[in-house]
Amino acid sequence: MRALWAGNPWAVVQRGLLAARSSSWIVVLSGFFEPVFYLASMGIGLGALIGDVQTSGGVDVPYAAFIAPALLAVSAMNGAVYDSTWNVFFKLNYGKLYEGMLSTSLGPLDVALGEMLYALLRGLLYATGFLIIMQVLGLNLAPTAILAIPAVLLIAFGFASLGMAVTSYMKTFQHMDWINFVLLPMFLFSSTLYPITVYPEVVQWVVKAFPLWHGVELIRGFTTGVMSPDMGWHILYYVVMIAVGLVFTTKRMRALFLD
Amino acid sequence: MTTPSDPQAPQPQTAVAENPSLAQLRAEAMQWGRKPRRFGGWYVTEHMVRAMRAYGWTIVIGALGQPVLYLLGMAVGLAALIDAPITDRGQQVDYLVFVAPALLMTAAIAVASEEFTYPVMAGFKWRRYFYGFSASPIASAQIAAGVVAGAAARMVVTVVLYYLFLWLFGAVPDPATGWLSIFAGLAAGLAFGIPVMAYAASIEDDKGQFALVQRFIFMPMFLFSGTFYPLSELPGWLQWIGWISPLWHATELGRAATYGDGVPPMLAVHVAYLLVLALGGWFLGRHYFERRLAR
Numbered sequence: 304m305r306a307l308w309a310g311n312p313w314a315v316v317q318r319g320l321l322a323a324r325s326s327s328w329i330v331v332l333s334g335f336f337e338p339v340f341y342l343a344s345m346g347i348g349l350g351a352l353i354g355d356v357q358t359s360g361g362v363d364v365p366y367a368a369f370i371a372p373a374l375l376a377v378s379a380m381n382g383a384v385y386d387s388t389w390n391v392f393f394k395l396n397y398g399k400l401y402e403g404m405l406s407t408s409l410g411p412l413d414v415a416l417g418e419m420l421y422a423l424l425r426g427l428l429y430a431t432g433f434l435i436i437m438q439v440l441g442l443n444l445a446p447t448a449i450l451a452i453p454a455v456l457l458i459a460f461g462f463a464s465l466g467m468a469v470t471s472y473m474k475t476f477q478h479m480d481w482i483n484f485v486l487l488p489m490f491l492f493s494s495t496l497y498p499i500t501v502y503p504e505v506v507q508w509v510v511k512a513f514p515l516w517h518g519v520e521l522i523r524g525f526t527t528g529v530m531s532p533d534m535g536w537h538i539l540y541y542v543v544m545i546a547v548g549l550v551f552t553t554k555r556m557r558a559l560f561l562d
Numbered sequence: 563m564t565t566p567s568d569p570q571a572p573q574p575q576t577a578v579a580e581n582p583s584l585a586q587l588r589a590e591a592m593q594w595g596r597k598p599r600r601f602g603g604w605y606v607t608e609h610m611v612r613a614m615r616a617y618g619w620t621i622v623i624g625a626l627g628q629p630v631l632y633l634l635g636m637a638v639g640l641a642a643l644i645d646a647p648i649t650d651r652g653q654q655v656d657y658l659v660f661v662a663p664a665l666l667m668t669a670a671i672a673v674a675s676e677e678f679t680y681p682v683m684a685g686f687k688w689r690r691y692f693y694g695f696s697a698s699p700i701a702s703a704q705i706a707a708g709v710v711a712g713a714a715a716r717m718v719v720t721v722v723l724y725y726l727f728l729w730l731f732g733a734v735p736d737p738a739t740g741w742l743s744i745f746a747g748l749a750a751g752l753a754f755g756i757p758v759m760a761y762a763a764s765i766e767d768d769k770g771q772f773a774l775v776q777r778f779i780f781m782p783m784f785l786f787s788g789t790f791y792p793l794s795e796l797p798g799w800l801q802w803i804g805w806i807s808p809l810w811h812a813t814e815l816g817r818a819a820t821y822g823d824g825v826p827p828m829l830a831v832h833v834a835y836l837l838v839l840a841l842g843g844w845f846l847g848r849h850y851f852e853r854r855l856a857r
Contacts, residue, residue: 329770329774330769330770330773333774333778334777336778336781340782340785340786341785343786343800344785344786344790345785347795347797348795349644349791351791351795352644352646352648352791352795353644356643480617480620481620484623484627487628488631488635491632491634491635491639492635492639496635496639496640497639497642497643501638501642501643502638502639
């Protein structure tokens, strides 16, 4: 264990924050606007065409209140995936950053956890901002909406953890494009813009196997206040995802740099 | 490409001269430069298209996969929520038929936002191949033209495939004029892309400007151009985004072609606007190419 873990992932986070200071903060900040634009466009325009929508909890909510929690989950996913793939890929293959880190007392688990915690900080920033907008627009239908913040962190952690493991296998920039081919259908089909019930049951099971659906359901449960024991399963899904990703990433970092 | 052994090519007369005079040497140099000077833009196009082969599969899968995904998402998914048909230009159409042209235009513009940004930056700064072209008899304007033609080639592939999918999905009620939306798609991509190319050519340092273009120009344009619902559903203070957006003008043309009755009332306005954007972008872009390559 000593070879894997020095108990200091915070050093990696601090390095990320220092590096962020010298790069363009506008680009970092701009990520916040993507879900906001989506909410404005779909909420105003489609909301007028669609009216109320039934959630999986069986209640009718306005269309904007239906998609807002889903957009929050999507932005948590996108943020975490971009941070843990594009950024990590560059540091891994071009920046040669991890070689330097691993030649200190830091172990691969410190590096993996540190990179993920840094990604989570960004996710926390976006989620808080978006929830404030939802509050102002009256889209938070229950006080439990505040629980969406830890839920976003859980989702981001899950995607970051798995994303970093997958990135360690990539060799060229073109491989990164394949990530979009996984993210786009997840975004379109995971009961983001319309309930999953429009699909035949077989398709529904496929959608339910993918992580984003669990995230959308979890956050939507909190913001609409319609809670169910099923939400425990959604949380468990992410806990397992985080664990698998961490083990995987640590192993890969070790194989790439220490063995 | 012409090689010296090519029997079709005019052989330089002075090649065998023992002691060539200055005039002869000049004539020889002019002779060899004639073809690149005339067709240089196409050499650049060839380079751009060959460079795309590095990610050829990504292009093909993207061009095939995206329409299927979006059509499934929109046609099966959203359409199930929107029971009433959309009323557009006085006629009622299914939701799928309504969104289809907008998705086609968006695909062309997405190609443009990819091909007119980083490859241009790479040509000037990272890999500097524009300077390589520029050291040959190829003129700066020809280099810019070659970049435009290369991107247009990829757009054509994307748009034609997209149109075929729309047609198979039954999203083209009027195939007799529907194929015209392919040209509208190309126009949309160029009207958006050429000004972006001009901007890309003017950037000296990459500080994430393209990410900002993506987030603050492409995204809002995609979301507020009457793509998913008629522009009139938006409040007045948001509709201007549609009016200045090449996506909206091209989509209107596409809708007229795929299901519209007769010639749209503002046909000339839409076409003229797209032309103005593309031509304006072209003059600006040529200026930046010439200025930067002359340094």
